[in-house]
Amino acid sequence: MKHFLIPALLVCTGFFSCSKKKVEEPIDLPVINQSRISLKPMFGTENLQLDSVYTMSNGFKIEFVELKAYFSDIQSNGSVMKDAALFNFRETGNLVFQANQVVSNPSSIQFGIGVPSAINHNDPSLFPSSNPLNIASANDMHWDWNPGYIFFKVEAKVDTLVDGITNCDLNLTYHVGTDSYYTAKTISNLTWSAINSNLKEAWLKLDLKNFFENSGNTIDVKTETSTHSAQSQGALTEKARQNFAASISAL
Numbered sequence: 001m002k003h004f005l006i007p008a009l010l011v012c013t014g015f016f017s018c019s020k021k022k023v024e025e026p027i028d029l030p031v032i033n034q035s036r037i038s039l040k041p042m043f044g045t046e047n048l049q050l051d052s053v054y055t056m057s058n059g060f061k062i063e064f065v066e067l068k069a070y071f072s073d074i075q076s077n078g079s080v081m082k083d084a085a086l087f088n089f090r091e092t093g094n095l096v097f098q099a100n101q102v103v104s105n106p107s108s109i110q111f112g113i114g115v116p117s118a119i120n121h122n123d124p125s126l127f128p129s130s131n132p133l134n135i136a137s138a139n140d141m142h143w144d145w146n147p148g149y150i151f152f153k154v155e156a157k158v159d160t161l162v163d164g165i166t167n168c169d170l171n172l173t174y175h176v177g178t179d180s181y182y183t184a185k186t187i188s189n190l191t192w193s194a195i196n197s198n199l200k201e202a203w204l205k206l207d208l209k210n211f212f213e214n215s216g217n218t219i220d221v222k223t224e225t226s227t228h229s230a231q232s233q234g235a236l237t238e239k240a241r242q243n244f245a246a247s248i249s250a251l
Helices: 002-019 135-141 208-213 231-246
Strands: 034-043 053-055 061-076 079-088 095-100 109-113 148-159 170-177 183-187 192-196 199-207 248-250
Touching (some): 034 208, 061 095, 061 208, 079 095, 079 135, 135 148, 148 231, 183 231, 183 248, 208 231, 231 248
Parallel strands (some): 034 199
Antiparallel strands (some): 053 061, 061 079, 061 148, 109 183, 199 248
């Protein structure tokens, strides 16, 4: 009987000692502060959605089908928040970028609309896959024939007959690029909101009614229907460049 009890006690002792494993303390991971810039397209006072119809001041009906833009060298207080970002309204909604960056509620940011000449003509396949300038992300925002990036793209369809019938059958295409149309922009009076303890967000707006109807620089959608930034299209390209930049402001 004694010989039976001794192994049994040893088994019990081993069981309880194994069950008392040391509980590891959780590892405190470093806190990563992030910033996010979002952009809300609008048509005057209306929130803009692609494939929806809006009314211009002259009564023309307009439907937007594509809206993309490159923003680069995005800075706040001399600190670079993001080297490059691609706004693609149809694919990624309002997001311009989100980055690991400490933001102490700066009231202004500076950025370029487009891609600076120093990298505009680089081979897009050589950028890292995570970079928005990589050809997989750029896709149709890069010209093979130029070569270089399209800085912003506004595509729409318009009905220029004010007859109570909506038939947006006239295509509008504004593809602005090439080095001379790169535009520096400063946005002041930004408002930052805390999404959570580690993420802050600021909103911009892009007024596409103003893009066409900017005072003193109106685009005539009957005659100024298209530019791909060719030399012969310089007047319309410059008008589109100015109006696009003037239509971006703090929300």
